[in-house]
Amino acid sequence: MFFVDDNYYTLDxxxxxxxxxxGIPYIKECxxxxxxxxxxxxxxxxxxxFYVQRKGGSVVPIHSSTPREGAIRLATLTHSHILLFQSLHMPLHISTTENKREGFLIQMSSGTTGTPKVIERSWESIEEELTSYVEALPIDAETTSIVACPVTHSYGLISGFLACLKRGAEPIIITNMNPKYILKKLEQYxxxxxxAAPVLLHTLACFLPSSQMFHSVMTSGTVMPTNWLELLNKKSSRVLQQYGCSEAGCVAIHPGVQDAKEMGYSLSHVKVEAGSIDMPxxxxxxxxxxxxxxKDLGYIENGVVSFLSRMDDMINVAGLNVYPAEVENTLMTEPRIVEAVVYKKENPLSGERVCVQYVATGHIDEGEIREWCRERLAPHQIPVEIIRVDEIEKLPNGKISRKKLGGFIS
Incomplete structure (x- = not known):
């Protein structure tokens, strides 16, 4: 039926x-x-x-790295009755409220642009998404899904795991995130x-031996830097991309990505609207x-949905719009910069400012970075604050919280 790392599990x-x-009352009576x-x-x-779905109950998946107090907070926020924290047999009772109707997969919005929202998706809506998703995915039943992302997140759980089962293949769930281990699995299949998340796909592409190629890769969650996508295309037979949101799941798939901002074609169970290329x-x-x-800014051209920025991430510099991805891609063409994230900081007097954190292979003088940007960007796009870091902080799902990186300039 499916693998978790090297362990195979059957329907039995x-x-x-x-x-x-x-035999566990608080689970049986779900x-x-x-x-x-x-x-x-x-x-x-x-x-x-699977069990709770069959019984007509609801589940709230919480990433396994979440500490106990954090898990309790999420269980409370989602109005859960019990929390199973690293054990089936030591439940934490959260609420005694009886609900008239359940039967949901409960998820949280990413929380990168404000207070996280509780999203309730019925099992029926997920089945509808799966049917539409498998119809649109240009992958046959013989292709193995290798899910190198959390199966507590809809990308890994629905698109990676459940969709693979639906098309009749046996997925492999990876919990050992050592790149060498993952590449060994790819060689076996x-x-x-x-x-996987873009950052992991890029890492795997860098480690991939010259004698080995990816068959197909799927990226999602954030726009991949242009030079990362170019490398991935060189080392893959096909690079796919999908786009969606917590409330609806996946709504678009691109069968062969050449431009990172192009998310793909709408799935049949939804209708997607956006602006035009001239007026996003x-x-x-x-x-x-x-x-x-x-709250995403984008446009549709020739049936392809393109994403420019989170509306809250877009930076307004004296009335001029700055899209973070444009600045990030420019910075990452500097050979020594391997990763960059652009975000805004606000000042009550001067308004929004462009800021950047970056990871580099060697020392770069700040003046060099500013000159690099001056030659390639408009003045309002050039970062005001430039910070080198050893690693850019990411959320458990691989995304970056630009809001968390921002704040106010004193």
Missing amino acids: DIEKQFAVFE ENRRIAVCMSDAFQWLALC PNHIVY AEIVIHTAMNTIST
């Missing part, structure tokens, strides 16, 4: 785990209740997810599609049940 293993759940789950054991988490506007998603304002 799932049924045996279901029998264990039947109908119209919601269970928050923070576990390092990926098999137990996935089996529990040459007909593969790798699901908010990307709006229409599902069968509701309309979702994404």
